[in-house]
Amino acid sequence: MTDSDTGKKAERHKRRMQQRKEIVDAGVAKALEERGIAILYTGDGKGKTTAAMGTVTRALGYGYRVVVGQFIKGAWECGEKNLLTGLPAEQFSLQWFEMGTDFTWETQDFEADKAAALALWEKLSAALADESVYLVVLDELTYALNYKWLDRDAVITAIENRPREQTVIITGRGAKQYLKGIADTVTEMRAEKHAFEKGVAARKGIEW
Numbered sequence: 001m002t003d004s005d006t007g008k009k010a011e012r013h014k015r016r017m018q019q020r021k022e023i024v025d026a027g028v029a030k031a032l033e034e035r036g037i038a039i040l041y042t043g044d045g046k047g048k049t050t051a052a053m054g055t056v057t058r059a060l061g062y063g064y065r066v067v068v069g070q071f072i073k074g075a076w077e078c079g080e081k082n083l084l085t086g087l088p089a090e091q092f093s094l095q096w097f098e099m100g101t102d103f104t105w106e107t108q109d110f111e112a113d114k115a116a117a118l119a120l121w122e123k124l125s126a127a128l129a130d131e132s133v134y135l136v137v138l139d140e141l142t143y144a145l146n147y148k149w150l151d152r153d154a155v156i157t158a159i160e161n162r163p164r165e166q167t168v169i170i171t172g173r174g175a176k177q178y179l180k181g182i183a184d185t186v187t188e189m190r191a192e193k194h195a196f197e198k199g200v201a202a203r204k205g206i207e208w
């Protein structure tokens with residue numbers, strides 16, 4: 001490549017970057033509304049809960065108050081919980097709630113599951129009404145709704161009426177249209193491949 005070719009290439013790159021910057025700047029200038037948002041991570045690909053937990057660390061990193069609720073049955077160990085609930089409470093404000101640990105996937109008892117989900121929802125709906133909470137995570141909420149453990153209208157109302165500055169993150173496979181409708185940001189994780197299909201076991205510290 002001659003010096004003149006290199007110069008032209010550099011010039012083209014600079015022009016393209018300038019154009020891109022103008023587009024981004026115009027977008028930034030238009031985004032003037034300051035408020036919390038509703039985020040939905042759904043789909044059957046990996047990454048929904050980890051994306052939610054990544055955002056929890058962001059919020060905590062700025063000293064914001066965070067409430068996490070997990071609609072999963074049974075005692076559930078996960079690395080994020082081990083780390084985040086161990087942070088010094090004087091510095092980081094995090095509350096972590098789960099469905100009762102007496103209930104496991106082995107017990108196929110609808111009423112018991114529903115009672116456990118409702119007990120968790122009571123704590124989370126209080127967080128969704130609390131102005132001091134900056135971020136609420138409703139992990140695997142889609143199951144609690146799809147199994148009809150929770151009243152769909154009550155959940156929608158609580159999410160829609162939450163404080164203006166509060167962000168809520170919902171995760172779980174199979175989100176229905178009504179959840180997509182109330183969310184501001186919806187990301188569908190698509191499973192192009194998953195190691196599990198090759199017979200690779202879920203790994204500690206990676207999958208949970």
Ligand code: ATP
Nearest residue numbers: 044045046047048049050051191194196202207208
């Ligand atoms: P992660 O917790 O890793 O972010 P996720 O929240 O997107 O995953 P879930 O649908 O909640 O995934 O599934 C829970 C578990 O199943 C996790 O251990 C996850 O890694 C694993 N998993 C996610 N997607 C798939 C898939 N397509 N096939 C098999 N296992 C999966």
Ligand code: MG
Nearest residue numbers: 048049140171
């Ligand atoms: Mg998950």
